Amino acid sequence: MTSESNFIQLMQAIATSPDARGLMDDAAVITIGHQSLVITHDMMAQGVHWSDDANPRDVAWKIVAVNLSDLAAKGARPIGVLLGFSLGDSQWDAAFAAGLSDALAHYNVALLGGDTVSITGSNRCIGITALGVATHTSVPARSGARDGDIVYVTGTLGDAKAGFDLSSAGKIAPIALLNAFNRPAALIAEGIALVPIVSAIMDVSDGLLLDVSRMAEASAIAIDIDLSAIPLSSEYAVIYGDTLDSRMAAATWGDDYQLLFCAPPGAVLPFAATAIGRCTIGFGLRVNLSGSPIELPAKLGFEH
Amino acid sequence: MTSESNFIQLMQAIATSPDARGLMDDAAVITIGHQSLVITHDMMAQGVHWSDDANPRDVAWKIVAVNLSDLAAKGARPIGVLLGFSLGDSQWDAAFAAGLSDALAHYNVALLGGDTVSITGSNRCIGITALGVATHTSVPARSGARDGDIVYVTGTLGDAKAGFDLSSAGKIAPIALLNAFNRPAALIAEGIALVPIVSAIMDVSDGLLLDVSRMAEASAIAIDIDLSAIPLSSEYAVIYGDTLDSRMAAATWGDDYQLLFCAPPGAVLPFAATAIGRCTIGFGLRVNLSGSPIELPAKLGFEH
Numbered sequence: 001m002t003s004e005s006n007f008i009q010l011m012q013a014i015a016t017s018p019d020a021r022g023l024m025d026d027a028a029v030i031t032i033g034h035q036s037l038v039i040t041h042d043m044m045a046q047g048v049h050w051s052d053d054a055n056p057r058d059v060a061w062k063i064v065a066v067n068l069s070d071l072a073a074k075g076a077r078p079i080g081v082l083l084g085f086s087l088g089d090s091q092w093d094a095a096f097a098a099g100l101s102d103a104l105a106h107y108n109v110a111l112l113g114g115d116t117v118s119i120t121g122s123n124r125c126i127g128i129t130a131l132g133v134a135t136h137t138s139v140p141a142r143s144g145a146r147d148g149d150i151v152y153v154t155g156t157l158g159d160a161k162a163g164f165d166l167s168s169a170g171k172i173a174p175i176a177l178l179n180a181f182n183r184p185a186a187l188i189a190e191g192i193a194l195v196p197i198v199s200a201i202m203d204v205s206d207g208l209l210l211d212v213s214r215m216a217e218a219s220a221i222a223i224d225i226d227l228s229a230i231p232l233s234s235e236y237a238v239i240y241g242d243t244l245d246s247r248m249a250a251a252t253w254g255d256d257y258q259l260l261f262c263a264p265p266g267a268v269l270p271f272a273a274t275a276i277g278r279c280t281i282g283f284g285l286r287v288n289l290s291g292s293p294i295e296l297p298a299k300l301g302f303e304h
Numbered sequence: 305m306t307s308e309s310n311f312i313q314l315m316q317a318i319a320t321s322p323d324a325r326g327l328m329d330d331a332a333v334i335t336i337g338h339q340s341l342v343i344t345h346d347m348m349a350q351g352v353h354w355s356d357d358a359n360p361r362d363v364a365w366k367i368v369a370v371n372l373s374d375l376a377a378k379g380a381r382p383i384g385v386l387l388g389f390s391l392g393d394s395q396w397d398a399a400f401a402a403g404l405s406d407a408l409a410h411y412n413v414a415l416l417g418g419d420t421v422s423i424t425g426s427n428r429c430i431g432i433t434a435l436g437v438a439t440h441t442s443v444p445a446r447s448g449a450r451d452g453d454i455v456y457v458t459g460t461l462g463d464a465k466a467g468f469d470l471s472s473a474g475k476i477a478p479i480a481l482l483n484a485f486n487r488p489a490a491l492i493a494e495g496i497a498l499v500p501i502v503s504a505i506m507d508v509s510d511g512l513l514l515d516v517s518r519m520a521e522a523s524a525i526a527i528d529i530d531l532s533a534i535p536l537s538s539e540y541a542v543i544y545g546d547t548l549d550s551r552m553a554a555a556t557w558g559d560d561y562q563l564l565f566c567a568p569p570g571a572v573l574p575f576a577a578t579a580i581g582r583c584t585i586g587f588g589l590r591v592n593l594s595g596s597p598i599e600l601p602a603k604l605g606f607e608h
Contacts (some may be wrong), residue, residue, distance in 0.1 A: 003391050004420050010401035011387070017414035019384065028416035030383060032437065033337030041386040041433055045421040079334060080323065082345040083315070084388060084431035087307050097314035110321035112332035116308050117349040117429065125421065125429035127388035129345055133336065 158250025207301020222282025462554025511605020526586025
C-alpha cells in the first residue's frame with residue numbers, strides 16, 4: 001500500500017459526514033440554506049506537478065483549472081478560490097500572480113483569500129480551494145452508474161501527454177497540444193449542461209482507465225471500455241499512430257480534464273460526446289478492443 | 305518591502321470582489337441564499353511553524369485551531385475543513401491523522417475533503433481551509449472601529465511564548481503554557497457571543513501590537529494601547545517578571561489566538577475581557593504605559 005492510499009484510508013475513517021462523500025468524489029457537497037455548495041481542494045508541487053523550467057503563468061492557470069474542473073464535474077457554477085502559496089523568487093511569484101489573474105478573469109471567479117508561507121530551500125507547494133454553487137437539485141456523484149448505462153467522455157484524450165512529450169523533447173508542438181498540458185480547460189458549461197441527464201460523472205485527471213475503475217468501484221458495478229472507441233485528436237494520431245499501444249497510452253497518461261459520465265440508453269446528450277463503454281452487473285474495470293478482451297495494464301493511470 | 309507583502313499586494317489587486325474584504329480580514333464572507341458563509345485558508349510549514357521535534361498530533365491540532373480561530377473572529381459556527389497535506393514518514397503521517405481526528409472531534413467539525421502530494425526531500429507544507437456559517441446578520445470586520453470605541457482583548461497574552469521558550473530550553477513547563485503554544489484554543493463560543501456588540505474584531509495571531517496596527521489601518525483610525533493594561537497570566541509574570549520588557553514581549557510575540565475587539569463605551573460585554581486601549585481620530589497604533597507615550601518597537605509582531 002502506498003503512503004498516499006494509506007493516508008487517504010486514515011482520512012476516510014475521519015470523514016464520516018455524508019457531505020464528504022467518503023472522500024471518493026471530486027468535491028464535497030454541503031447544503032447551506034436552500035443551496036448546495038460544492039467545495040474542493042487540490043495541490044500542486046514543484047518537481048512533481050511542474051518542472052523547474054515551467055512557465056509560472058501556466059502553473060497558476062493549471063492549478064486554477066484543475067480545481068475548477070472538479071466543480072465542473074459536479075455541474076457547479078464556480079464562485080471563488082482561496083490560495084495557499086509558498087513564496088520564493090519574486091519574479092516567479094509575480095509571473096504566477098499574472099497567470100492567476102488571467103485564469104480567474106477567464107473563468108469569472110473571485111480570489112477570496114488565502115495564505116503565504118516562506119520555506120527556504122524547499123520545493124514550492126501550492127494549494128487552491130475552489131468553491132461553487134450547484135446548478136441542479138441533485139448533485140451527481142461518481143457512484144450513481146447503473147446496469148445498462150452508456151459510458152461517455154467529452155473531447156479527446158492524450159493531448160496533454162502529446163504536449164508534454166513534445167515540449168520535454170525540445171520539439172516544436174502544435175499550440176493546442178501545448179495548451180492541453182499547460183493550460184487545460186475546466187469544462188464548466190459542459191458540466192452544467194450534463195448534470196441533469198447523468199447517473200454518474202467525474203473529471204478525467206489521473207488517466208481514463210484509472211478514473212473509470214474508480215467510478216466502477218464507487219458505483220459497485222462493472223464498466224467495459226472499448227479502447228477502439230476512445231476519442232483521439234488527429235494531432236495525437238499523427239504523432240503516435242493509431243495502434244493499441246497509442247490508444248492505451250492515451251487512456252492511462254492523464255491530465256486530460258475531460259468529463260467522464262454515464263447516462264441511461266436513450267438519454268439525449270446536450271452536446272456531442274463519445275460513447276466508450278457500457279455498465280453491467282459485476283465489479284470493476286474491464287477493457288476490450290472492438291469487443292475482444294484485453295488484459296489490464298500494470299498502471300491504469302497516474303498515482304501521486 | 306518583503307516578498308510576502310509584495311505578493312499580498314499583487315493578490316489584493318486581483319481580489320476585487322467585496323466578499324474578499326480586500327484580503328484585509330481574517331476570512332472571506334460570501335452570501336449563499338440567505339446565509340453568510342465564512343471561509344479561510346491558513347498554511348503551516350515544517351521549519352517555519354513547527355520544529356522537527358514537534359509532536360505531529362500537536363501540529364494537526366494547531367493547524368485546525370488557527371483556522372477555526374479565524375472563523376471565531378467572525379462569530380461563525382464552523383462546519384468543516386479541507387486538508388492539503390504533503391506526505392512523508394508514515395508514522396508522522398499517522399500521528400498527524402490522530403491529532404486531526406482529535407481536533408475535529410473536539411470542535412465538532414467535519415473533514416470534507418482535500419488532497420495529498422509527495423515532495424521528496426522538501427519540508428512539509430500543510431494547508432487547511434475552514435468553512436463556517438455566520439451566526440449574526442452583519443458579519444463584523446477589522447475595519448469597523450470608530451472614534452471613542454474601547455479596545456478589548458480576551459484571556460491573557462504571552463502564554464504561547466512562555467510555553468515555547470520553556471520547552472525549547474528543555475525545561476519543565478506548566479501544561480497550560482505548553483498547551484497555549486502547542487494546542488491553542490479557537491474561541492468559537494466567545495466569537496459568537498461577541499459579534500452582536502462589536503464594531504471591529506479579529507484574532508491575535510501575529511502579536512497584539514501588529515494585529516492592533518492592522519485593525520487601526522483597516523479602520524482608518526488611531527488606536528492607543530496601554531501596555532500596563534495588557535492581561536498577563538500569573539505563570540507568565542512569574543517567569544518573566546512584570547516589567548516594560550516582559551509586557552512588550554507578550555504584546556509582540558504572537559500565537560495567542562485571543563480575540564481583539566472594539567466596542568462603543570457602555571456596551572455590555574457577554575463575558576469578562578480586558579480593556580487595553582481606546583480608538584481616537586488619527587492614524588495607526590500608539591503605545592503608552594499608564595498614559596506615558598512609549599516608542600514603538602522595531603518589530604510589532606511575527607511577519608512570515
